[in-house]
Amino acid sequence: MAWRLRLVPEKTNIDFFKIQWVTFGTSVFAMLASIVLIFTMGLNFGIDFRGGTTIRTESTTAVDVGAYRDALSGISAGDVSITEVFDPSFRDDQHVAMIRLSAREGEESVTPEVIAEVEAALQAIDPAITFPSVESVGPKVSQELITSALLAVLAGAAGILFYVWVRFEWQFAVGTVAALIHDVLVTVGIFALFQIKFDLTIVAALLTILGYSVNDTVVIFDRLRENLAKYKQMPLREMMNLTANETLSRTIMTASTTFISLLVLFIFGGDVIRGFVFAMLLGVVLGTYSTLYMAKNIVLMLGVDRSDKTKKPGNGEFANVDA
Incomplete structure (x- = not known):
């Protein structure tokens, strides 16, 4: 057995x-x-609900999320979220990441100075990095x-x-x-x-x-x-x-x-x-x-009305599930 x-x-x-x-x-x-x-x-609330800025990065060097996070640890922004992006259509030497920055307390958006500070910090550890797009989500959105x-x-x-x-x-x-x-x-x-x-x-x-x-x-x-x-x-x-x-x-x-x-x-x-x-x-x-x-x-x-149960025997989809 x-x-x-x-x-x-x-x-x-x-x-x-x-x-x-x-x-x-x-x-x-x-x-x-x-x-x-x-x-x-x-x-x-995260950046999705608080508003903030999303920066897309591209580089011929592999994304090192830990190195990115260390480089941005001293940035005067709110929460920072770093995500590596994978796509079958990317070239072998195309490495993409999304960096999300939330606004600081009391501010409605991430300032251009903070964005420039982020870009400079990332370029310091990866000179080949570029920033194809920068998008902001405001409080209304x-x-x-x-x-x-x-x-x-x-x-x-x-x-x-x-x-x-x-x-x-x-x-x-x-x-x-x-x-x-x-x-x-x-x-x-x-x-x-x-x-x-x-x-x-x-x-x-x-x-x-x-x-x-x-x-x-x-x-x-x-x-x-x-x-x-x-x-x-x-x-x-x-x-x-x-x-x-x-x-x-x-x-x-x-x-x-x-x-x-x-x-x-x-x-x-x-x-x-x-x-x-x-x-x-x-x-x-x-x-x-x-x-x-x-x-x-x-x-x-x-309570359950059992008056008609004799007329409608159970035959549900899961009636024969082996428990």
Whole structure:
């Protein structure tokens, strides 16, 4: 018999509702605390949202991000972000980087003197470097980006609400979206608490978190719908516990493998993607927690109409998922 790794026993009987008011209360407290942190401490917006200047560099010498950063360490600008650009169309001796400078506190834009200072510092370590383009993002554009980012997250949540509502029932949709709001809000709250840089890549991470979290929730809800038809007399609370235990192996395996992959990226991926990966790590942990302890709690509170379950047996896409 082939040996298989199991992170949890083949059959479990965990009561996920044993301390439901503690877990649910913790989630509500974390959401309220996140809102307070966002409005009191604020987010440490990156150049995308604060405005600044982007300088494109080209050179026949390979880009050394560390050397660039050391050369610009004494520049009297705000935050400095350096990213090497790769493109299959580049020549073998064409090395491109993007340098983003944010304006200093109290200033609306990066001054020409600062830009000249940056160019001189880079030319000192690489005489072959050129600056094909210099572009500035003003405060107005930054505000538009903030609005667009917020609308993108809200549109994603609304689309998921509609999908779950059509696929299941409105109680499931409310539970799912509440769990998604919990995941995104607590993630943003942690960014506010530790003042981690918040830019467009973090918005991309938040949208990815929405998709990851709803995947877990939909699989569990689909199994729940199947059990509603299978166990017609079983109390809803017991049935939800049964469903969570049946899918627990799949939930833990998915979360663990995703977390390990992201952890490797966080350690070895470098500064450019570290904020994105950190947000994803939070999303994996929070998404698994909210699926097990928040979404189901809300469905239990709202109740489910079981009068027609005998007429509509569960035959969802994920009904045969091996958990």
